[in-house]
Amino acid sequence: MSEQEAKIVFDYPKSLTRMPTHYCPGCLHGVGHRLVAEALDELDIREKTVGVCPVGCSVLAYKYFNCDMIEASHGRAPAVATGVKRARPDLYSFTYQGDGDLASIGMAEIIHAANRGERFTVIFYNNAIYGMTGGQMAPTTLVGMKTTTSPTGRDPGLRGAGYPIKVSELIAGLEAPIFVARYSLLTAKDIIKAKRGVKKAFQYQQKGFTFVELVGTCPTNWGMAAVESNEWARQNMIPAFPLGVFRDKTPELED
């Protein structure tokens, strides 16, 4: 028998704590967290990173990320991260925000942080609903989608409930951001692509504003089983929120 050493090829990321999360079965926040943690590990920046959590389902993410963490008020994470990076440009920082937090109450903060080219990374988990508060309509809720505050389906017509906001496209319309992309967390293949994007966003954050949208699910508030919700997202979310890289200035930024 040839000499073979046992080698660990897959392990728990250092940048995650071992604490069990409060996320519902089938929720993809855990995958989003893991991608961020793997990026911090691979770039070896865990000890130089200050994360900023939102209000919403990932309000407790400060317990799960194993780096210095700040809890922000609803929607203000990009303002908090602005304070962090202006005070300590040598550190790395990221915000991890959901769609209610980022695209509704925090729309001013995200747009202006992006427009100033603040040097932090935004991870935006879009599942088209307010999860933590019990399934209300979000700015990204699809037309016709039923929620507790759009019980007959989101109606942009008579009820004037508006249309889902395509945040990545909005951010990419600004001059300053250097990397803006939307990925999904629905299949293993999608997750591998998303991982590359998340890592790239961190890799280039000292040169400008980087934004990664992750299309996820909310089985609990969508009223579906995990697998069913992934399939529903594939059929309904992806057409509304097309995947892709909307801005990539990083090739010009290579030293």
Place this chain on the structure above:
Amino acid sequence: MAEKLLMKGAEAISEAAVRVGCKLFFGYPITPQNEIPEYMSKRLYEVGGHFVQAESEVAASNMIYGAAAVGARVMTSSSSPGISLKMEGLSYCAGAELPVVIVNIMRGGPGLGGIQPSQSDYFQATRPGHGDFRFLVLAPSSIQEAADLVALAFDLADEYRNPVMILGDGLIGQMMEPVVFKDHEPKEYDRSWCCTGCEGRDKNIVNSLYLEPALLEEHNHHLFRKYAAAERKEIRVEEYLMDDAEVCIAAYGTTARICKTAIAVLRAEGIKVGLVRPITLWPFPYATFRAYAPKVKVILNVEMSMGQMIEDVKMAVAEKVPVEFYGRVGGMVPTPGEVADKVRELVG
């Protein structure tokens, strides 16, 4: 000896902050305090700092939250309606125990109100925001005192890990007076709690969320133990010509200066009148007023408001002496003559 400079209040406040190590300012334009962000937008880049004109007062108050969380000395400024918006971030600062300094150059209200001097934010300053918390509130009545109190504000913020508010009015902001920036002894404060990257230690968390009722109750008690210490140690008050006074005027900030002029006129007429001027509006000098209650015939509370500080004065003296009121509002500044007339009416 330190140089004597002729400066506008808003500039003196800004310069005082820079001289005690404030390198970060996040603000949003609102009259009558625009000279502060304008001064900072130039000055901070001379000391290797940063100025950000935020998208809103809400954002500015959350930017100072972030900067304080990583251990920076940081300031923001605004005026009354803007302070209402900043109250969100400031409650979080208090909850997460972050040292920040806020300058409020008050204007009249409610609503948009006006842009002229006012003291109608006494309530907002001394009973701030949502949740059980306090600001330490410092009220200057001259440009020199404004500069001195800004230096003190940063130390108190660090000492108590709590927001400290400088409460001035349009006159303090706009008036020019000579000012000397005193040498400030830099103190070392514990920054081991800050989020500066977890190299060589466990991770730090800056947070105001306590989902367990028992833990939140304990956190509230912890905050109030700090406030109790501030009430013991940080009360500052000026007592002016009170030794033989039969009438005690209670006033703060610009109004107190106007009252001093009135007192000079009244003293010349033989009327024994003095002034108690709270410099810290919170913690409030209840004991000072309580001590004068049996000694004076009447307390005249003068404010540029419909009567806000008067509630604390009345609470202090517990009906042992009558507390009368004179106030002008809407940006109307009381004249020494008006105050003197009111005193004559009371003693006549």
